Amino acid sequence: MSGSPKLVPTKYDALVVLIVLALAVALGARYWFAPAREAAEIIVSIGGVEAERLTFDDSEYDYTNNGYTVHVTVRAGSVRVDHADCPTQDCVRTGAISRPGQSIVCLPARIILTIEGAAAPDYDAIAG
Amino acid sequence: MKTKQLTTCAILAALALALSYVEGMFPLPVPLPGFKLGLANIVTLFALYTLGAPPALAILLVRVLLGAMFAGNASALIYSLLGGFCAMLVMIGLSRIHKLSVYGVSVGGAAAHNAGQVAAAMLTLGSATPAVYLPVLLIVAVFSGALTGFVCSLLLGRRLFRLWAK
Numbered sequence: 001m002s003g004s005p006k007l008v009p010t011k012y013d014a015l016v017v018l019i020v021l022a023l024a025v026a027l028g029a030r031y032w033f034a035p036a037r038e039a040a041e042i043i044v045s046i047g048g049v050e051a052e053r054l055t056f057d058d059s060e061y062d063y064t065n066n067g068y069t070v071h072v073t074v075r076a077g078s079v080r081v082d083h084a085d086c087p088t089q090d091c092v093r094t095g096a097i098s099r100p101g102q103s104i105v106c107l108p109a110r111i112i113l114t115i116e117g118a119a120a121p122d123y124d125a126i127a128g
Numbered sequence: 129m130k131t132k133q134l135t136t137c138a139i140l141a142a143l144a145l146a147l148s149y150v151e152g153m154f155p156l157p158v159p160l161p162g163f164k165l166g167l168a169n170i171v172t173l174f175a176l177y178t179l180g181a182p183p184a185l186a187i188l189l190v191r192v193l194l195g196a197m198f199a200g201n202a203s204a205l206i207y208s209l210l211g212g213f214c215a216m217l218v219m220i221g222l223s224r225i226h227k228l229s230v231y232g233v234s235v236g237g238a239a240a241h242n243a244g245q246v247a248a249a250m251l252t253l254g255s256a257t258p259a260v261y262l263p264v265l266l267i268v269a270v271f272s273g274a275l276t277g278f279v280c281s282l283l284l285g286r287r288l289f290r291l292w293a294k
Binding site for chain 1: 177203222223226227235249253257258261262264270
């Protein structure tokens with residue numbers, strides 16, 4: 001259809017790779033190079049709405065939304081989803097998070113756990 | 129549309145469906161939501177080069193719709209639809225640039241696919257949080273795109289058949 005396609009990488013392919021990588025760095029810079037801050041709170045967002053704010057004390061919670069339940073365990077300085085009955089299990093595989101800006105997303109249940117730092121309003125505005 | 133072209137489309141759609149189905153059965157042990165190798169993209173790319181844009185788009189649509197039905201998960205439809213269409217548009221555009229090889233087109237398509245899926249996640253969650261995953265997903269797309277580009281170059285160059293003939 002479009003003639004004979006080139007089958008061996010050209011230097012223009014490298015340009016595509018560079019553009020993709022540059023985009024990644026440009027988008028990631030604000031997350032990766034954000035100043036280190038102390039983790040203050042865990043924001044639980046359910047269905048796009050902030051539902052609860054948790055502090056870092058030893059406790060466990062169950063959140064149910066969209067027909068799925070995620071079990072959240074909070075320890076001093078870290079939070080993780082222990083188990084969930086969703087088909088994808090991405091939230092469980094994310095493991096424990098501890099730094100501000102990090103988040104655990106459960107797409108089927110539409111639940112997001114985000115760690116918020118002590119201060120830096122502009123960054124939190126971006127991370128949602 | 130000739131019968132041969134119709135049959136080729138049907139076979140490729142079935143192949144794409146099988147690839148995405150098998151891929152879904154073995155989730156990669158990576159804590160990245162929505163991360164896949166995008167094996168079905170091999171078929172999309174192959175169809176784009178051999179049959180042209182309209183049949184490739186039709187194959188994509190059939191694969192995505194049937195894939196959602198097979199998975200019994202209609203909510204996943206928006207992810208594959210948005211991801212698939214973004215990838216398709218970028219690959220159609222890039223394939224017109226004749227200085228690019230299948231590798232460049234494939235990497236661009238993989239990056240667009242991941243960007244589309246992140247956009248879908250942002251839409252369904254009503255939150256900007258999934259954007260955090262985009263930088264890593266873009267870097268990963270370079271590798272998965274190169275892999276699908278490699279497989280596609282084998283298919284298009286018929287080197288695979290020569291390997292079998294030995």
